[in-house]
Structures are given as structure tokens and as C-alpha cells.
Amino acid sequence: MAIKQGSYTFVLPTRPAIVGSAAVVGSKEGQGPLGTEFDYVFDDVTLGEDSWEKAESALHREAVTRALAKAEKTPSQVDMIFSGDLLNQCVGTTFSIRELNIPFTGLYGACSTMALSLALAGLMTDGGIIDTAIAATSSHFCSAEKQFRQPLEYGGQKPPSAQWTATAAGAAIVEKGGKGVEIEAVHIGRIQDKGIKDANNMGAAMAPAACETIASFLEDMGDTPQDYDMILTGDLGKVGSTLLLELLELEKGIDISRVHSDCGNMIFDFETQDVNSGGSGCGCSGAVVCSYIINRLAQKKLNRVLFVGTGALMSPVTSLQGESVPSISHAVLLTSGGQ
């Protein structure tokens, strides 16, 4: 059963394992630096569907289906699925999983959803409440542009601080007593809002939440950044990552520069792929964690990775109404485990 450590962190003594994970992406992500890591690359980002929302659901379903197959599980062997996405009313998720007949806890954590879903799956399996859970999420560049910004046909331009929503989905099967990469600790974040109002600068809005969560996690665990091979933020991008390092240094006196990486900086090639400040979206960290990171942990090329998902909790309406962007960051400590 989870043991609360410090103020906000839970250590999971049974170390639930990720017994299977999968990541599927679109063609642009497939051409990026991690292209060979993903389970499948869809050259046709419609996935044969007649709307971008349905394409996102198909992408989500593909990640879940492949993760189940790799874990050698059927849906009926899963006790609960934790999932959500960026689309209004989380329809990327609900239309993906509606035929699976798995008890469903719908989540909204914006781009922090992969971390939030892994955290809940970890807490509930470690707590013995359930044995097996799916944690999953998705995003799609075209559904996100349509909903949050402009229709693609409009050809809107983005400022340098804007990010590129990844067409990507990730899913992980978490099992108590299983063998695989382990969830050692989790941290549920608190909303931070430093007054950033620029909807084209999500990195700046989310950096304070990542700063607060990383500092609290280290304090709760009595750890230093050097205790981890990697502190991996979700999708701060270039602008947000720079701000995070500054904030941690100036406000908390913590230097994570030697171990920090960001999924948004890893998924695309800044030189050739024209993604401004980097990748973003629920699927960005979802796909990077559920492929590259978990694979490296399984191979013991990495041993301890603190995955710090980041989410901006505004809507297009609140931004049009002049509101600032509340943000949140949830963390999951992944370790290579005994295996």
C-alpha cells in the first residue's frame, strides 16, 4: 500500500510493473529522432477515418490494442482503464475504448495525462484495489489545431514560442506483481498559475508547475537531481525548458541541467522539422515514455527516470476571455526494476 512520503509524494512499496507498452505516431513524428522507437508509424494521418477526431480515436485505440498484445492480455483481464485527452469532452478516448467493456475512469489532465494516468494506475494497483490497469492518452495535430487554434485550411502562422502538437498515442499496462519497468513513486500535482496569458506560449505557462512538482518531489524523497538518470518533463519545449531550469535554480536552488530532458524537445528535429519551440500534446509524452523511455529502462540503459508530465488547464474560451493559464504537473518515478 502506498506510503505517503513528505507532503505530496507516494512511495509504492509493491512496485507495480509496466508489463507492456506501445506508442504509435503519425508520419512527421516517425521522421523525427525517435522514429525507429515507435511501434507503428501511420504515413496516412487520417488513419482511414473521415474526421480528425475519429483519426485520433483510431490512433488511441491502436496504442491500447498494441499495449494489450505486448502484455499478452485481453481487455477482460484488465480491471480499469485510466485515460483522457485534449479533445472537448475527451472524445479521443471515449470513442476509442467504447467497445472494450473495461471499467473506465475518465481523466482530464491536458498534456499531463500520461503521468496522471500512470500515477493513478500505480496507486490503485499498489494499493491492491485492482490488479491490472491501462494508462493511456493521445493527441493529434489536426484535431488539436482545429479545436484550439484555427482550421488547417486557414494556414495560420505560429510565433516562435508556439509548439507543435504531436500526432501520437501511448498506452501502458500496469500490473501488480508483474515483471517489467517499475513505478516506484508518484506525485499528484497542485495547480500553479503565474499569470501567463499567451496561449501561444504553453511552455512558459507550464514551467512553474513542473518547477513546483520537481522541487516538492525531491524534497519529499530526500533526493537530489543526481539520484536520477533523467528528469524528463512532458512538453515544455525549448522555451519552457529554459524557463524551468532558471526557475528551479533561482527559486529553489536546484540545478537539474545535467539530467533534464523534455519529450517535446526529443520527438522532433528542431533543425529540419520546423516545430518552433518543440512538440506538445498528451500524445507527445505518452508516446515518448511508452516507447523510448520504457524500452531504455527495460534494457537497463536507464535506471531511474523521473517523468514529470505537464498540462495547461485553460480552454480556448478562457483565453479569449483574457484569463491566464493554470497549469499542473504530475510525476512518476520509473525504475528499471528487478526484472
Place this chain on the structure above:
Amino acid sequence: MAIKQGSYTFVLPTRPAIVGSAAVVGSKEGQGPLGTEFDYVFDDVTLGEDSWEKAESALHREAVTRALAKAEKTPSQVDMIFSGDLLNQCVGTTFSIRELNIPFTGLYGACSTMALSLALAGLMTDGGIIDTAIAATSSHFCSAEKQFRQPLEYGGQKPPSAQWTATAAGAAIVEKGGKGVEIEAVHIGRIQDKGIKDANNMGAAMAPAACETIASFLEDMGDTPQDYDMILTGDLGKVGSTLLLELLELEKGIDISRVHSDCGNMIFDFETQDVNSGGSGCGCSGAVVCSYIINRLAQKKLNRVLFVGTGALMSPVTSLQGESVPSISHAVLLTSGGQ
């Protein structure tokens, strides 16, 4: 620690208690049959805010603040808040609670959110993962009409099967080892979709989910409807309630007609308030459960109430694309407890 009972139900042996709850509503709900039950009625449904979204956040905040006060708790004494709402990206919740500094698990369960949040608060406190949680949700007629249907100024007409989104919010403080109405068992639902495509008939879309959850819960617990004082659905309204009774009778051979009530049928007066098929929205069951139901259980006028929240998991976009309406239903067994 929760004990899984049957296929999908969890019995909570420590019986977490609702140590404080509050419901706040708008003027129309205040004029309804339960008007005197609510903690506060806002005659001005703008709540002094300059947008409907901000009004909904203010309503949500009022419910949380009042529930905390009644439980004699400060935000820093709460380990986690589980909440969500109907607005895009759940901004009703996030802008309500952004200053509370409480670890936040964002949920999306549409109108089932009160049941889902109570279920997770129950599981996590019973499991000893946390001691104290807030379960909360909200809805606002004007923000919902604007987002899901037409702007109010359009004056759109509704068919008889349509429902009236309640301007209402409910919050409950759940505590392990506390004194109060108890959470005896919870049930996380599975998505059902019987192909209903009429976005003006949410009751019909959601009735199959309630049917499945009630039948599974009774089977898992080895109970009959007569073991409860009330089986309370969230917001099926007149049309959905009639369908639920028929479905349970015809498909499952279960007759709940003597104990069935529906929050959507209770919150408004059909004779005088012109609400077509009845009330709906996250706040409908949120406010009815967090006032009338919990009050009656505390007074032991009711002893065992199976609260069955119901949610329609579509979005306006999926309906415009011709998709059917997936729905879900989560259940919480509330009992008057030892107190």
C-alpha cells in the same frame, strides 16, 4: 482496503465517511421542490462574474468552500481533490480551485462526475492512500447551452425529450475514519453505446449504462432492489427513467420501480417549471446528493441509497459528425452509518 466483490464492485471495509457536504444552486433550482435543501441559492446566476464560464467556476468554488467549512477543514488538510465538469477542458473546475494548492486529479465523466469523484475518493481513502479528499462537480445552464447547444440569445426551442441543465454545484469531503454518511461500496462503470444519435435525448442514451451498472452492482453484491431505500439515478429525466425501468425489467428481469428516483426528476417541478424531460448536468446529481440525499441519510430517514451517476460521453462535434452517444454510469452505495 477495498475488496473486489464479483466482477466490477468494490466493497470498502473501512467505510470512509462524508464529513461535510454542500450544494449551491441558481434561482430556478432554488424555486424547485428541493429549494430549501440547498446551502445557498444565487438569485443572480451570473454570480457577479462577466462570463458564464466564470460564473460556473464561482459556483463550483462556493460549493467546495462551504463543504470545507461544514467539515471544519482548511484546504491544507485535504490530500486530494477529485473533480471535473462539462465545460471544454473542464475549466469550471480548474479555474475554481486554482488557488487552493490541493493535489488535483482532474476527471471527465460528464454528468456522472459526482459519482465518479465520490467513488475515487472512497477507494483512495479506504485504501489508506490518502486520509481526506474532496469530491466535487458543477454545471451551469447558461455555459452549457452556449457550449453544447446555442447561445441563449438565439432562443432555440427544445423537443420534449431534451433536458434542462441545472445551475448547481455539489461538493463532499470524504474522510477515512470520519463520522458521517458512509461510502459502503463503489462501482466504476463500463461504456455502453446502443446507437442513440439524438443529442436532444440524453436520457435514452444514458439509460443502458445505468441499466448495466445497476444490474452488475446487484449481482456483484448479491442484493435485490429491496435491499435499498432508494436507487437514485443521476439525470435520466422522465424519458430516460422510463426506459431504464423497461430495460431492467426486460433485459435483466429486475424491477426497481418501487425504489427508483432520479435527481433530474427531483430538482425541478414538471408542472410549473417547463423543463421538458427534467434536469441534467453534472451539478444536478451533485447538488441533490450533496444536500437532500446526504441530509436524509444523516437524519436516518434514509439508510441505504445506491447513487448511480450517469454520463453521456459525446461532444457537440461527434454528434454533428453523425456519431452515436457512448454513455457511462458509476455507482456509489451511501449508507447512514454508525455515526
